[in-house]
Amino acid sequence: MNNKFLTISQAAERIGVSIQTLRRWDESGRLISIRKKDTSHRYYKEIDIDKFLNNYVKNLYKLAERWAAAEKSSEVPADYYCKDISVFQGRLTRLQNDLGKVYRLNKIYPLISAITGEIGNNSFDHNLGNWPDVPGIFFAYDLNKGQVILADRGRGILNTLKKVKPELSNHQDALRVAFTEIISGRSPEYRGNGLKFVKNVVVSNEIDLKFTTGDAQLTIQKNDHDLDINKSKIYIQGCLVLIKF
Protein backbone atom coordinates (compact mmCIF):
# COMPACT_ATOMS: atom_id res chain seq x y z
CA MET A 1 0.00 0.00 0.00
CA ASN A 2 1.22 3.48 -0.85
CA ASN A 3 1.64 5.47 2.37
CA LYS A 4 3.57 8.36 0.90
CA PHE A 5 2.55 11.83 2.01
CA LEU A 6 2.53 14.98 -0.13
CA THR A 7 2.78 18.58 1.02
CA ILE A 8 -0.02 20.93 0.03
CA SER A 9 2.10 22.46 -2.73
CA GLN A 10 2.98 19.02 -4.13
CA ALA A 11 -0.71 18.02 -4.05
CA ALA A 12 -1.74 21.31 -5.69
CA GLU A 13 0.79 20.79 -8.46
CA ARG A 14 -0.31 17.18 -9.01
CA ILE A 15 -3.98 18.20 -9.40
CA GLY A 16 -3.23 21.46 -11.21
CA VAL A 17 -5.01 23.86 -8.85
CA SER A 18 -3.72 26.50 -6.44
CA ILE A 19 -2.87 25.98 -2.77
CA GLN A 20 -5.72 28.37 -1.90
CA THR A 21 -8.15 26.09 -3.73
CA LEU A 22 -6.92 23.07 -1.79
CA ARG A 23 -7.37 24.97 1.49
CA ARG A 24 -10.92 25.84 0.43
CA TRP A 25 -11.63 22.24 -0.57
CA ASP A 26 -10.29 21.08 2.77
CA GLU A 27 -12.61 23.43 4.65
CA SER A 28 -15.63 22.43 2.55
CA GLY A 29 -14.84 18.71 2.87
CA ARG A 30 -14.29 18.13 -0.84
CA LEU A 31 -10.69 16.95 -0.36
CA ILE A 32 -9.69 16.61 3.27
CA SER A 33 -6.08 17.00 4.36
CA ILE A 34 -4.28 15.39 7.25
CA ARG A 35 -3.13 17.72 10.03
CA LYS A 36 -1.79 17.13 13.50
CA LYS A 37 -3.52 20.25 14.83
CA ASP A 38 -5.71 22.93 13.23
CA THR A 39 -2.67 25.16 13.01
CA SER A 40 -0.33 22.54 11.52
CA HIS A 41 0.67 22.24 7.86
CA ARG A 42 -1.64 20.29 5.62
CA TYR A 43 -0.51 16.94 4.19
CA TYR A 44 -2.21 14.55 1.79
CA LYS A 45 -1.87 10.82 1.27
CA GLU A 46 -0.61 10.27 -2.26
CA ILE A 47 -3.15 7.47 -2.68
CA ASP A 48 -5.99 9.90 -1.81
CA ILE A 49 -4.78 12.37 -4.44
CA ASP A 50 -4.62 9.60 -7.06
CA LYS A 51 -8.18 8.52 -6.17
CA PHE A 52 -9.34 12.13 -6.40
CA LEU A 53 -7.73 12.54 -9.83
CA ASN A 54 -9.31 9.29 -11.06
CA ASN A 55 -12.70 10.61 -10.03
CA TYR A 56 -12.00 13.79 -11.95
CA VAL A 57 -11.22 11.83 -15.08
CA LYS A 58 -14.35 9.69 -14.67
CA ASN A 59 -16.50 12.79 -14.49
CA LEU A 60 -14.96 15.07 -17.10
CA TYR A 61 -18.35 16.15 -18.40
CA LYS A 62 -19.63 16.85 -14.87
CA LEU A 63 -16.46 18.78 -14.12
CA ALA A 64 -16.94 20.91 -17.25
CA GLU A 65 -20.64 21.36 -16.47
CA ARG A 66 -19.90 22.50 -12.92
CA TRP A 67 -17.33 25.02 -14.19
CA ALA A 68 -19.53 26.35 -17.01
CA ALA A 69 -22.72 26.55 -14.90
CA ALA A 70 -21.34 28.05 -11.68
CA GLU A 71 -22.32 31.61 -10.93
CA LYS A 72 -18.73 32.37 -10.01
CA SER A 73 -15.94 30.63 -11.85
CA SER A 74 -14.11 27.92 -9.95
CA GLU A 75 -10.69 26.58 -10.76
CA VAL A 76 -10.28 23.59 -13.08
CA PRO A 77 -7.17 21.40 -13.39
CA ALA A 78 -4.58 23.13 -15.53
CA ASP A 79 -4.50 20.17 -17.94
CA TYR A 80 -8.09 20.90 -18.99
CA TYR A 81 -7.94 24.68 -19.19
CA CYS A 82 -6.88 26.52 -22.37
CA LYS A 83 -6.48 30.15 -21.42
CA ASP A 84 -5.89 31.26 -25.00
CA ILE A 85 -6.12 30.00 -28.55
CA SER A 86 -2.46 29.00 -28.82
CA VAL A 87 -2.81 26.58 -25.88
CA PHE A 88 -5.94 25.17 -27.51
CA GLN A 89 -4.17 24.72 -30.86
CA GLY A 90 -1.36 22.77 -29.23
CA ARG A 91 -3.73 20.46 -27.36
CA LEU A 92 -5.90 19.99 -30.42
CA THR A 93 -2.88 18.69 -32.33
CA ARG A 94 -2.22 16.31 -29.43
CA LEU A 95 -5.85 15.11 -29.70
CA GLN A 96 -5.39 14.61 -33.46
CA ASN A 97 -2.28 12.52 -32.84
CA ASP A 98 -3.88 10.47 -30.03
CA LEU A 99 -7.03 9.83 -32.10
CA GLY A 100 -4.83 8.67 -34.98
CA LYS A 101 -3.59 5.79 -32.82
CA VAL A 102 -7.10 4.43 -32.17
CA TYR A 103 -7.69 1.71 -34.77
CA ARG A 104 -11.51 1.77 -34.66
CA LEU A 105 -11.45 5.49 -35.53
CA ASN A 106 -9.02 5.32 -38.44
CA LYS A 107 -11.62 6.46 -40.99
CA ILE A 108 -13.22 9.28 -39.00
CA TYR A 109 -10.55 10.67 -36.68
CA PRO A 110 -9.78 13.71 -38.91
CA LEU A 111 -13.49 14.59 -38.67
CA ILE A 112 -13.54 14.33 -34.85
CA SER A 113 -10.49 16.54 -34.70
CA ALA A 114 -12.03 18.99 -37.21
CA ILE A 115 -15.36 19.42 -35.36
CA THR A 116 -13.52 19.79 -32.04
CA GLY A 117 -11.42 22.51 -33.68
CA GLU A 118 -14.46 24.33 -35.05
CA ILE A 119 -16.28 24.31 -31.70
CA GLY A 120 -13.23 25.37 -29.69
CA ASN A 121 -12.22 28.07 -32.15
CA ASN A 122 -15.79 29.39 -32.19
CA SER A 123 -15.54 29.99 -28.44
CA PHE A 124 -12.42 32.08 -28.90
CA ASP A 125 -13.52 33.90 -32.08
CA HIS A 126 -16.91 34.94 -30.67
CA ASN A 127 -15.70 36.03 -27.24
CA LEU A 128 -12.35 37.67 -27.94
CA GLY A 129 -12.23 40.86 -25.87
CA ASN A 130 -15.74 40.18 -24.53
CA TRP A 131 -15.36 37.31 -22.04
CA PRO A 132 -17.89 38.03 -19.23
CA ASP A 133 -15.54 36.74 -16.51
CA VAL A 134 -12.98 34.02 -17.27
CA PRO A 135 -11.30 33.94 -20.68
CA GLY A 136 -10.56 30.64 -22.34
CA ILE A 137 -12.12 27.22 -22.54
CA PHE A 138 -12.32 23.86 -20.82
CA PHE A 139 -11.05 21.14 -23.18
CA ALA A 140 -10.62 17.51 -22.19
CA TYR A 141 -10.91 14.10 -23.76
CA ASP A 142 -11.09 10.47 -22.73
CA LEU A 143 -10.40 8.16 -25.66
CA ASN A 144 -11.27 5.01 -23.67
CA LYS A 145 -14.77 6.35 -23.24
CA GLY A 146 -14.76 7.95 -26.71
CA GLN A 147 -15.49 11.47 -25.47
CA VAL A 148 -14.36 15.02 -26.12
CA ILE A 149 -15.66 17.73 -23.79
CA LEU A 150 -15.51 21.48 -24.40
CA ALA A 151 -16.96 24.34 -22.40
CA ASP A 152 -16.67 28.10 -22.14
CA ARG A 153 -17.98 30.85 -19.88
CA GLY A 154 -18.50 33.18 -22.83
CA ARG A 155 -21.54 35.08 -24.05
CA GLY A 156 -23.38 32.08 -25.49
CA ILE A 157 -24.89 31.55 -28.94
CA LEU A 158 -27.93 33.82 -28.48
CA ASN A 159 -25.95 36.92 -27.53
CA THR A 160 -23.44 36.28 -30.31
CA LEU A 161 -26.03 35.73 -33.04
CA LYS A 162 -28.12 38.69 -31.93
CA LYS A 163 -25.42 40.92 -33.41
CA VAL A 164 -26.38 39.73 -36.90
CA LYS A 165 -29.97 38.61 -36.18
CA PRO A 166 -31.45 41.03 -33.63
CA GLU A 167 -34.89 39.40 -33.98
CA LEU A 168 -33.71 36.27 -32.12
CA SER A 169 -35.29 36.16 -28.67
CA ASN A 170 -34.56 32.78 -27.11
CA HIS A 171 -31.76 30.22 -26.83
CA GLN A 172 -33.65 27.44 -28.64
CA ASP A 173 -34.13 29.55 -31.78
CA ALA A 174 -30.54 30.79 -31.63
CA LEU A 175 -29.25 27.22 -31.43
CA ARG A 176 -31.41 26.19 -34.39
CA VAL A 177 -30.13 29.10 -36.51
CA ALA A 178 -26.52 28.40 -35.54
CA PHE A 179 -26.79 24.78 -36.64
CA THR A 180 -28.93 25.17 -39.75
CA GLU A 181 -28.78 28.52 -41.55
CA ILE A 182 -25.98 28.93 -44.04
CA ILE A 183 -24.67 32.46 -44.22
CA SER A 184 -23.65 32.93 -47.84
CA GLY A 185 -20.71 34.93 -49.10
CA ARG A 186 -17.63 35.99 -47.16
CA SER A 187 -19.01 39.23 -45.79
CA PRO A 188 -20.32 40.93 -43.74
CA GLU A 189 -20.45 37.96 -41.35
CA TYR A 190 -17.36 35.82 -41.73
CA ARG A 191 -17.91 33.48 -38.87
CA GLY A 192 -21.35 31.97 -39.08
CA ASN A 193 -20.82 28.53 -40.55
CA GLY A 194 -18.68 26.40 -38.22
CA LEU A 195 -21.60 24.77 -36.42
CA LYS A 196 -23.34 23.87 -39.70
CA PHE A 197 -20.18 21.98 -40.60
CA VAL A 198 -20.32 20.23 -37.21
CA LYS A 199 -23.92 19.18 -37.87
CA ASN A 200 -23.11 17.89 -41.38
CA VAL A 201 -20.25 15.79 -40.03
CA VAL A 202 -22.28 14.36 -37.12
CA VAL A 203 -25.32 13.34 -39.20
CA SER A 204 -23.09 11.51 -41.71
CA ASN A 205 -20.92 9.60 -39.21
CA GLU A 206 -21.01 7.50 -36.02
CA ILE A 207 -20.67 10.56 -33.81
CA ASP A 208 -23.11 11.94 -31.19
CA LEU A 209 -23.21 15.56 -30.12
CA LYS A 210 -24.77 17.27 -27.11
CA PHE A 211 -24.56 21.07 -27.19
CA THR A 212 -25.93 23.26 -24.39
CA THR A 213 -26.14 27.05 -24.34
CA GLY A 214 -28.38 29.22 -22.14
CA ASP A 215 -31.42 27.07 -21.29
CA ALA A 216 -31.33 25.16 -24.60
CA GLN A 217 -29.85 21.75 -25.32
CA LEU A 218 -29.37 20.21 -28.73
CA THR A 219 -28.64 16.55 -29.35
CA ILE A 220 -27.69 15.17 -32.77
CA GLN A 221 -26.57 11.78 -33.97
CA LYS A 222 -26.12 9.92 -37.24
CA ASN A 223 -28.98 10.42 -39.76
CA ASP A 224 -30.67 12.93 -37.41
CA HIS A 225 -31.59 15.54 -39.97
CA ASP A 226 -34.27 17.07 -37.73
CA LEU A 227 -32.67 18.85 -34.83
CA ASP A 228 -33.77 17.81 -31.35
CA ILE A 229 -33.67 20.98 -29.21
CA ASN A 230 -35.06 20.96 -25.67
CA LYS A 231 -34.89 22.97 -22.46
CA SER A 232 -31.75 22.07 -20.55
CA LYS A 233 -31.85 21.13 -16.86
CA ILE A 234 -28.96 23.45 -16.09
CA TYR A 235 -28.44 27.01 -17.35
CA ILE A 236 -25.13 27.52 -19.15
CA GLN A 237 -24.11 31.12 -19.74
CA GLY A 238 -21.63 30.16 -22.50
CA CYS A 239 -21.48 26.74 -24.15
CA LEU A 240 -21.05 23.15 -22.95
CA VAL A 241 -20.38 20.41 -25.49
CA LEU A 242 -20.03 16.63 -25.41
CA ILE A 243 -18.83 14.79 -28.53
CA LYS A 244 -19.14 10.97 -28.33
CA PHE A 245 -17.71 8.51 -30.83
Place this chain on the structure above:
Amino acid sequence: MIIYLKKFGTNLNGRQFGKESYSAFKPSLRDVDKDENIIVDFAGVITFTPSWADEFLGSLNDEFKEKIILKNTENPSVQATIDMLEQIYQNKFKIK
Protein backbone atom coordinates in the same frame (compact mmCIF):
# COMPACT_ATOMS: atom_id res chain seq x y z
CA MET B 1 1.95 26.98 -59.17
CA ILE B 2 1.42 24.21 -56.63
CA ILE B 3 0.60 25.08 -53.01
CA TYR B 4 1.44 22.17 -50.71
CA LEU B 5 -0.86 22.73 -47.72
CA LYS B 6 1.04 20.31 -45.48
CA LYS B 7 3.79 22.92 -45.42
CA PHE B 8 1.46 24.96 -43.19
CA GLY B 9 0.91 22.00 -40.85
CA THR B 10 -1.16 18.81 -40.60
CA ASN B 11 -3.87 20.38 -38.43
CA LEU B 12 -5.31 23.36 -40.31
CA ASN B 13 -7.97 24.93 -38.13
CA GLY B 14 -9.01 28.34 -36.86
CA ARG B 15 -9.51 31.69 -38.57
CA GLN B 16 -6.53 33.32 -36.95
CA PHE B 17 -4.17 30.60 -38.18
CA GLY B 18 -5.82 30.62 -41.63
CA LYS B 19 -5.39 34.37 -41.89
CA GLU B 20 -1.75 34.19 -40.80
CA SER B 21 -1.07 31.39 -43.29
CA TYR B 22 -2.53 33.36 -46.18
CA SER B 23 -0.67 36.55 -45.23
CA ALA B 24 2.60 34.63 -45.00
CA PHE B 25 2.07 32.99 -48.40
CA LYS B 26 0.67 36.02 -50.26
CA PRO B 27 4.04 37.39 -51.47
CA SER B 28 4.67 34.07 -53.32
CA LEU B 29 1.48 34.60 -55.32
CA ARG B 30 3.09 37.55 -57.08
CA ASP B 31 5.07 35.03 -59.14
CA VAL B 32 1.93 33.52 -60.69
CA ASP B 33 1.66 34.12 -64.45
CA LYS B 34 -1.52 35.54 -65.91
CA ASP B 35 -2.74 32.22 -67.36
CA GLU B 36 -1.24 29.90 -64.78
CA ASN B 37 -3.41 27.57 -62.66
CA ILE B 38 -3.08 27.39 -58.87
CA ILE B 39 -3.00 23.78 -57.72
CA VAL B 40 -3.81 23.34 -54.03
CA ASP B 41 -2.43 19.99 -52.88
CA PHE B 42 -3.92 18.47 -49.69
CA ALA B 43 -1.54 15.47 -49.45
CA GLY B 44 -0.39 15.02 -45.83
CA VAL B 45 -3.07 17.22 -44.28
CA ILE B 46 -4.92 15.40 -41.47
CA THR B 47 -7.38 17.93 -40.03
CA PHE B 48 -8.94 20.51 -42.33
CA THR B 49 -11.69 22.89 -41.20
CA PRO B 50 -13.98 25.54 -42.73
CA SER B 51 -12.62 28.30 -40.47
CA TRP B 52 -9.01 27.88 -41.68
CA ALA B 53 -10.17 27.15 -45.23
CA ASP B 54 -12.43 30.22 -45.43
CA GLU B 55 -9.49 32.46 -44.61
CA PHE B 56 -7.01 30.72 -46.92
CA LEU B 57 -8.97 29.11 -49.76
CA GLY B 58 -11.63 31.82 -49.57
CA SER B 59 -9.04 34.56 -50.06
CA LEU B 60 -7.41 32.55 -52.85
CA ASN B 61 -10.82 32.00 -54.41
CA ASP B 62 -11.58 35.73 -54.32
CA GLU B 63 -8.39 36.41 -56.25
CA PHE B 64 -7.98 33.47 -58.65
CA LYS B 65 -11.47 31.93 -58.97
CA GLU B 66 -11.62 29.30 -61.76
CA LYS B 67 -7.84 29.03 -61.95
CA ILE B 68 -7.87 27.07 -58.67
CA ILE B 69 -7.59 23.28 -58.86
CA LEU B 70 -7.73 21.10 -55.74
CA LYS B 71 -5.68 17.90 -55.58
CA ASN B 72 -5.44 14.88 -53.21
CA THR B 73 -8.73 15.64 -51.48
CA GLU B 74 -9.52 12.10 -50.20
CA ASN B 75 -9.23 12.94 -46.48
CA PRO B 76 -12.79 13.06 -44.99
CA SER B 77 -12.27 16.41 -43.23
CA VAL B 78 -11.00 17.89 -46.52
CA GLN B 79 -14.06 16.59 -48.36
CA ALA B 80 -16.51 17.78 -45.68
CA THR B 81 -14.88 21.22 -45.65
CA ILE B 82 -14.93 21.57 -49.44
CA ASP B 83 -18.65 20.62 -49.45
CA MET B 84 -19.28 23.31 -46.84
CA LEU B 85 -17.35 26.00 -48.70
CA GLU B 86 -19.15 25.17 -51.95
CA GLN B 87 -22.46 25.74 -50.17
CA ILE B 88 -21.28 29.04 -48.70
CA TYR B 89 -19.65 30.39 -51.88
CA GLN B 90 -22.30 28.83 -54.10
CA ASN B 91 -19.77 27.57 -56.58
CA LYS B 92 -17.97 24.30 -57.28
CA PHE B 93 -14.22 23.87 -56.94
CA LYS B 94 -12.35 22.06 -59.70
CA ILE B 95 -10.88 18.82 -58.33
CA LYS B 96 -8.07 16.97 -60.07
